[in-house]
Amino acid sequence: MRALHAVLFAAIVTFAGVTPAVVAPASVATDASLDRVGAWQAPANATDLDDAADVRSAIDDGSLSRATGVDNEDTLVLGIEIRGFAGAVSDANGSNTTDRVLSALSEHGNLVVLQTNPGASQRPAHVHVLDGRGVRAFADAANDTYYVVMDLDEVRATRGEDGDEVDLTRSPYSFIVRAELAADSPLTEERQRAVTSVEPRSASVETAPDGRVHVQPSSNLTLSGTTNVGSGWPVTVVLAGDDDPDTATDESFESTRQATVEPPEEDEFHYEGTYDATFDEGAVPVAAENVTVDVRFDGDSLLDEPIPVEVADRRASVAISGEGEDGQFTGVTVNTSLSAGGFLVLHEESMDGPVVGHTEYLDPGEHTVSAYVSEPTDADEVVVVAHRDANHNEWFDGPDVDPAYAGDDPDDAITLAPTQSPTTTESETASSRTDTTSSPTDAPSSSATTPGFGAVAAILGLLVALAVFGRR
Structure with a gap:
């Protein structure tokens, strides 16, 4: 009798025109967060990468360095941090980890690698990462990170997204990398994206027309700018100055702030993110000399030279x-x-x-x-x-x-x-x-x-x- 009641109830719901809710698999999170994407490189055959632990070790010991431009036989490694994505990978189609990671990325979003330095009158090369050719993927679910390893002499690339297949013959290559979670994915309520670049790292600092940053000691100082290190990554903003030898005290100082790079707001394919770092009132001693601003990533300056600061103190x-x-x-x-x-x-x-x-x-x-x-x-x-x-x-x-x-x-x-x-x-x-x-x-x-x-x-x-x- 209980089974009959259940059947009758289902029939009533159906005939009443009510569509039963589609329930996502229990393992799929509905609050996934795409935090950042990074890019590393290594010469061909310079390191063995067979799993996520190998990739982490190669990054830690420097065998994999931050990608600044790659040759056609190099290995390019993308690291995508997505919290709440493990269930989607587990439920994705595929007979191995590579298939499941790429399938989950394709089902719930996208991973785009686009050349930024094509030849004259050429469309940029579009690297088809998600079709799996020349690609391996490893899951480091404990750290919410998924590594995509690309052997550039084997991957498929076309001129434009659907153009003729081409060999990557221009080197070193510069790429823009964009990872996405789609707005219609059950993992998120809105579109999410993270971007980075495969080219020399750089940054800019917003200045006045005279090329300086102006500081009012009676107010907080917020330093802003752009950088291509990749959204989600931290940059270090350094405010420093020398001692005034004419005073009895030592005014030399160095203050730092960590700033997370935010993705660009524009919907266009743009890869320079923005950062903001705020220093408290009085961060600059009024008598300090040669005050400058620098922006650093992995300990290296991203500027051609530090930006001078004009202190409006007296x-x-x-x-x-x-x-x-x-x-x-x-x-x-x-x-x-x-x-x-x-x-x-x-x-x-x-x-x-x-x-x-x-x-x-x-x-x-x-x-x-x-x-x-x-x-x-x-x-x-x-x-x-x-x-x-x-x-x-x-x-x-x-x-x-x-x-x-x-x-x-x-x-x-x-x-x-x-x-x-x-x-x-x-x-x-x-x-x-x-x-x-x-x-x-x-x-x-x-x-x-x-x-x-x-x-x-x-x-x-x-x-x-x-x-x-x-x-x-």
Whole structure:
């Protein structure tokens, strides 16, 4: 009677138009994750690879090296990490591990190897990995890794995906490798892919138009870029700098962050992934010199040379609020803000001109001070420049020892004619470990208050009395 009830129930469900659910085999996971794909190479017959343990050992001892370009008789090994894929391999058709791994990859996704350096007017060679010719596959289920070993002199390749079969005669070959889990696979709810390349490894770092990375010490620093090492693989981002010999402390440093390469978002066949590495606020000592960024993989740099970093650590502003005489000394009253302390120094004609006066040491912060011309001068103009106390002795030792805060070209500053009433000009900029020059800016009317000009310098047109004094 129980069997009859079961038959009747099945019939009712069928005639009611309800389709019974198709249940995947219990061994097939529904939350598989394609983490990454890697590529290694070895000269033909240089190593015996008979199982996954042999491949792991060859990678560990260097017999298999990261693939950077292969010859037609080399062995190319792909390592695909897919969590939750063991059940699919176990249930796949095939009489051996190679057949089952390739069948599972074909059923649930794809594995594409495409040449990136074809000859002139040639379509790239498409290597047909999944048809099994010249291919062996090993399962390392305990580590969720599946190795595909390709003997390049035996694999089948065509011009384009379905073109005429060709021999791989151009070497060294560069390839792009893409592993996929399809969106309609019961293993996943969305399409997944991982990419890598068989060519020299490289990376880039996002920079400003001047080719530098700009750092604000008061904020976290996120460094971003692209690389072809393969999605899912970790790169090491290194931020380093040298000691400032003019300080009593050692500012040299090296900070590192690991960043996982993300696959490209575009649906096109693109193989450069992206990375982001974030350093905490204050990661760069403000006095460190020659600060650079490097990106490394397997201990080797991926850049042609480290990228320079401009540290926006010291700021100064100069605002002329008046000019006049104090006995025989002609000078100027200045509102200033010095983030690292220092001096206001009077230069003839330009920021690099001879020094004709300076203030005493000013602590970090805001000040209203008078700076006087204390040396004879024939100059018609004097530039007020903020200098830092580089050797921390609170004594101005000259511009070679106590350099100026980095700032704008003094041509951008305001010139005060002798007959004009006092005019205020103010500007601010971030200094750096390297010299910078702002874009030229048209000088506004001298009767206006003008923020945004020469951050650390303002030009003072001397009074007639100064010219007389300078010629005595």
